[in-house]
Amino acid sequence: MNRIAATSADVARLAKVSQSAVSRTFSPTSSVSDDMRTRVLAAASQLGYRPNALARAMISGRSRLIALLVAYLDNHFYPLVLEQLSRALQARDYHVLLFMTDPGNQDSVVQKMLQYQVEGIVMASATLSSSLARECARTGTPVVLFNRYVPSLPASSVTSDNIEGGRQVAHFLVAGGHQRIAFIAGQEDSSTSHDREAGFYKGLTECGVTIFARAVGGYRFDGAGDAIRQLFTDTAKPDAIFVANDHMAFAVMDILRGAFGLRIPEDISIVGYDDVPEASWAGYALTTVAQPAADMVDATVSILLEQVENRVVCKRAAVLPCRLVVRGSARTG
Amino acid sequence: MNRIAATSADVARLAKVSQSAVSRTFSPTSSVSDDMRTRVLAAASQLGYRPNALARAMISGRSRLIALLVAYLDNHFYPLVLEQLSRALQARDYHVLLFMTDPGNQDSVVQKMLQYQVEGIVMASATLSSSLARECARTGTPVVLFNRYVPSLPASSVTSDNIEGGRQVAHFLVAGGHQRIAFIAGQEDSSTSHDREAGFYKGLTECGVTIFARAVGGYRFDGAGDAIRQLFTDTAKPDAIFVANDHMAFAVMDILRGAFGLRIPEDISIVGYDDVPEASWAGYALTTVAQPAADMVDATVSILLEQVENRVVCKRAAVLPCRLVVRGSARTG
DNA sequence: CTGAAAGCGCTTACAG
DNA sequence: CTGAAAGCGCTTACAG
Numbered sequence A, B: 001m002n003r004i005a006a007t008s009a010d011v012a013r014l015a016k017v018s019q020s021a022v023s024r025t026f027s028p029t030s031s032v033s034d035d036m037r038t039r040v041l042a043a044a045s046q047l048g049y050r051p052n053a054l055a056r057a058m059i060s061g062r063s064r065l066i067a068l069l070v071a072y073l074d075n076h077f078y079p080l081v082l083e084q085l086s087r088a089l090q091a092r093d094y095h096v097l098l099f100m101t102d103p104g105n106q107d108s109v110v111q112k113m114l115q116y117q118v119e120g121i122v123m124a125s126a127t128l129s130s131s132l133a134r135e136c137a138r139t140g141t142p143v144v145l146f147n148r149y150v151p152s153l154p155a156s157s158v159t160s161d162n163i164e165g166g167r168q169v170a171h172f173l174v175a176g177g178h179q180r181i182a183f184i185a186g187q188e189d190s191s192t193s194h195d196r197e198a199g200f201y202k203g204l205t206e207c208g209v210t211i212f213a214r215a216v217g218g219y220r221f222d223g224a225g226d227a228i229r230q231l232f233t234d235t236a237k238p239d240a241i242f243v244a245n246d247h248m249a250f251a252v253m254d255i256l257r258g259a260f261g262l263r264i265p266e267d268i269s270i271v272g273y274d275d276v277p278e279a280s281w282a283g284y285a286l287t288t289v290a291q292p293a294a295d296m297v298d299a300t301v302s303i304l305l306e307q308v309e310n311r312v313v314c315k316r317a318a319v320l321p322c323r324l325v326v327r328g329s330a331r332t333g
Numbered sequence C, D: 001c002t003g004a005a006a007g008c009g010c011t012t013a014c015a016g
Helices: A008-015 A019-025 A034-047 A053-060 A077-091 A106-115 A130-138 A162-175 A191-206 A221-231 A246-258 A293-310 B008-015 B019-025 B034-047 B053-060 B077-091 B106-115 B130-138 B162-175 B191-206 B221-231 B246-258 B293-310
Strands: A065-070 A095-100 A120-123 A143-146 A156-160 A181-185 A213-216 A240-243 A269-274 A287-290 A317-320 A323-325 B065-070 B095-100 B120-123 B143-146 B156-160 B181-185 B213-216 B240-243 B269-274 B287-290 B317-320 B323-325
Touching (some): A019 A034, A053 B053, A065 A077, A077 A095, A077 A293, A077 B095, A095 A106, A106 A130, A120 A293, A143 A293, A156 A162, A156 A191, A156 A293, A162 A181, A162 A191, A162 A240, A162 A269, A162 A287, A162 A323, A181 A221, A213 A221, A221 A240, A221 A246, A240 A246, A246 A269, A293 A317, B008 B034, B019 B034, B065 B077, B065 B106, B077 B095, B095 B106, B106 B130, B120 B293, B143 B293, B156 B191, B162 B181, B162 B191, B162 B240, B162 B269, B162 B287, B162 B323, B181 B191, B221 B240, B221 B246, B240 B246, B246 B269, B293 B317
Parallel strands (some): A065 A095, A065 A120, A120 A143, A143 A156, A181 A213, A181 A240, A240 A269, B065 B120, B120 B143, B143 B156, B240 B269, B269 B287
């Protein structure tokens, strides 16, 4: 057994054919005679030959690499999306180059992606600067923002209908007889939090109700704790809270029950957004707006690969319907 | 703005230097004069030049790509590991090629990795066949098994001390006055489940106690449900259960409280393994054995990169200490 | 169908 | 320090 990998030239030598013939045998778009194919395959398997994907990428200009940029994985919505996205891409013979980002190193990370000649970029919980977006556009690399959008940027996006989702929560809470309805926002600069809030207010207005209080949790566990404490310093307390995502809602429920000794939903109702697996756990039974993760993944893959394969980058936006899932964390009337 | 990326030859032409000089300017190991560097950098930035990592990998034989193979991401231990591992690798200028695997497609996935010339492989929740292990050894690609090991295979491994962890749970449960102690296993063919169980029995034996019952949950949520129902068909019920990981323990707690109307820990004690973030949620307050995830990631990175960088593959095994975290899901006496 | 040859964008001895 | 040249392992016109 030789330690060094066999090349197409090695196979050609053994099979007594040209190197081109070996290459053609392993290329779906080229054709070779049966006799040739048989000899090449025999030699290849004898040597344990495996085409070098990097060389193939160099010469063909197609790396079949897709970059996936993620900022954090502690919100369980993202690991699931990551898994589904990876599987979908793999199924189409693309491969995922994974990058974790911090607010600070976004630029260098995108440079790295581009150095590796990725054919497309999916950004999940990260933000895209306008200079980076322009850089990607310049190199003809399509990018799709997953679960967020930025109107001013040349990047496609896939989201659920956050405005409608927020609106439904408002109607649901008002129908449940709540009087003092509060909102805990996610990251103020994210379109998801913004849209959920806007839709929520819209729904409230439709019902002739005004928001009772508002705080910011930044989509973080700790931030949600701060937000809830802030909401409870006043003498008048909310009797319902719409929390901008499930991840924060769990923290809110723990604090409400623990530190404040409140019962959910008897004393206060909680509604989240996302419908991550934990939302259905008995300890939480969170009423929440379900994002259609699988459909969002499908849309992401098709928008991205359509542009990759036709070599045209254009801006597309998919907005998928969401659905209120009623469990036990909010009173229904 | 040209759509096509600039090459080192383009930069050389503009800067009126040789292509070699451009290459040297972007190579940390080569040296160029200050004057040269200045001119090259000016031309490069003017053209938006970015070295092609694929070409660099081809010629240097170093892709700086590490493959990460994962089977599932719904056990929250893995997303966190994935995040930390990616960050650690990125910090050392390596990049992660992510592969999701099914029990069935393991072989083709490893072939893909090798085609992309990865310099090392980390397998997280996946199993390694002996033929694949041999294939990797043959190509000189180091592989480290994360959170599992296979004695017969030429692959390094990083685990926590599962035997000692299981042993501590036994002593803890016996000290808590439990009489009928059961165990719910994970995947029967995994070393982690096997070791946790072996250590558990060892500890029980040290206390002069024998196991009361045993069932298999396969590390899956549904499997845990089946296991718990199986454990409760007999008239004699367990008063304590050691569940092979937290992920299953949550399902067990939900069913015990919901379907069986039991109080935890008053009626029955539950202990898990991993200490994922949800274990500390108030709704569960799971007593569990904490795996040192950060240390395991560090060990994985150093074992892997040492072999990558010295181009010698050898089998190493790191076993890191674990620690029982006592919360509220088990009686203490 | 087949082979010889060019070329993808780099790094790295080899001379100067 | 610098440049000309070879070469990494492939794909793909171009002739036959």
